[in-house]
Amino acid sequence: MKTSSLIADMESIDETLNAINGNKKTFEKDPRQFRPNLKNEKKEYRATVRFLSQGIQQVAKKAYFIERWDHAFIENGQWYIERCPSLINKQLGVKDHKCPACISNRRDYNSKQEVLVQRAHDRKIKKTYVTNILVIDDPQFPENNGKIMYWNMPYEIVKLIEIKWHPESKKRSPSNPYCPIKGYALDLVLKINPSTGYATYAGSEWLEPEPIYENEEEIVKLLNSTIDLDEFLSEPDKFKSFDELNNRFLKVTSGGVIIDSPMNTIIVDDKPTTALDKVTSSITTSALAADVPDKPVEGGEVSTEDDSWLED
Numbered sequence: 227m228k229t230s231s232l233i234a235d236m237e238s239i240d241e242t243l244n245a246i247n248g249n250k251k252t253f254e255k256d257p258r259q260f261r262p263n264l265k266n267e268k269k270e271y272r273a274t275v276r277f278l279s280q281g282i283q284q285v286a287k288k289a290y291f292i293e294r295w296d297h298a299f300i301e302n303g304q305w306y307i308e309r310c311p312s313l314i315n316k317q318l319g320v321k322d323h324k325c326p327a328c329i330s331n332r333r334d335y336n337s338k339q340e341v342l343v344q345r346a347h348d349r350k351i352k353k354t355y356v357t358n359i360l361v362i363d364d365p366q367f368p369e370n371n372g373k374i375m376y377w378n379m380p381y382e383i384v385k386l387i388e389i390k391w392h393p394e395s396k397k398r399s400p401s402n403p404y405c406p407i408k409g410y411a412l413d414l415v416l417k418i419n420p421s422t423g424y425a426t427y428a429g430s431e432w433l434e435p436e437p438i439y440e441n442e443e444e445i446v447k448l449l450n451s452t453i454d455l456d457e458f459l460s461e462p463d464k465f466k467s468f469d470e471l472n473n474r475f476l477k478v479t480s481g482g483v484i485i486d487s488p489m490n491t492i493i494v495d496d497k498p499t500t501a502l503d504k505v506t507s508s509i510t511t512s513a514l515a516a517d518v519p520d521k522p523v524e525g526g527e528v529s530t531e532d533d534s535w536l537e538d
């Protein structure tokens with residue numbers, strides 16, 4: 227049959243749907259970000275990546291990766307996706323950076339009511355570590371192959387790197403996966419652990435050490451093209467003010483209806499830490515934390531398990 231010129235394309239209906247859903251906040255994906263996810267038939271993600279330092283380590287002397295804390299949860303059809311200023315407190319040893327989500331989480335947790343504790347858990351801090359990577363092979367998104375990207379890797383991957391620096395066994399010598407000459411790529415596998423129901427990178431494996439390229443000039447060129455991660459540093463001026471965060475928090479958690487009620491008032495207090503607080507805040511990050519979407523994904527996003535969500 228002859229193709230009719232009247233066949234409507236899918237984009238046109240998308241445009242109409244988007245116009246109707248115009249009030250649903252959509253976020254633009256950062257094309258520089260590597261985002262493993264389980265939104266596929268196999269419910270797994272496989273890729274081979276090589277870790278890259280920011281510039282040439284001997285010259286730039288910059289951190290290999292940068293810690294970031296975010297809250298990312300959806301309530302009443304709206305996302306609260308904001309960086310958590312509690313990280314500044316941790317890094318600078320101060321207490322003056324307040325996070326509405328953390329304050330509310332602390333209050334929910336202290337209530338000891340199951341529903342509120344669960345709510346706090348759903349709104350918890352998601353901790354990731356931003357690193358540069360070279361995508362060697364990404365079968366799901368072949369357009370990423372050969373690209374330098376940044377990845378908000380979970381603590382589980384940091385542990386894999388750390389164990390190379392500080393091997394458990396005395397028979398192994400320390401090595402640095404980031405080394406462009408003696409380092410090695412990671413064959414990563416993200417899938418659900420059936421016994422916990424959480425996504426895990428447990429099946430990931432390091433490949434054999436080898437130079438990124440044979441030609442050192444090419445390596446220098448590659449490292450000089452890495453992403454400057456300074457934009458992810460937890461510097462106070464890079465964070466929104468408490469009022470701005472609080473307005474957004476109240477808007478999302480109230481479904482957009484902010485009424486003047488004590489329930490909607492975030493009380494900033496500096497109560498001395500209780501013994502319970504100490505116990506909960508010393509719980510270590512679970513190695514099961516998977517990649518955290520820092521922007522909404524269309525359903526099926528990775529669940530994470532991370533108990534250290536009461537940092538305020």
Ligand SMILES: [Zn+2]
Nearest residue numbers: 310325327328
């Ligand atoms: Zn917070």
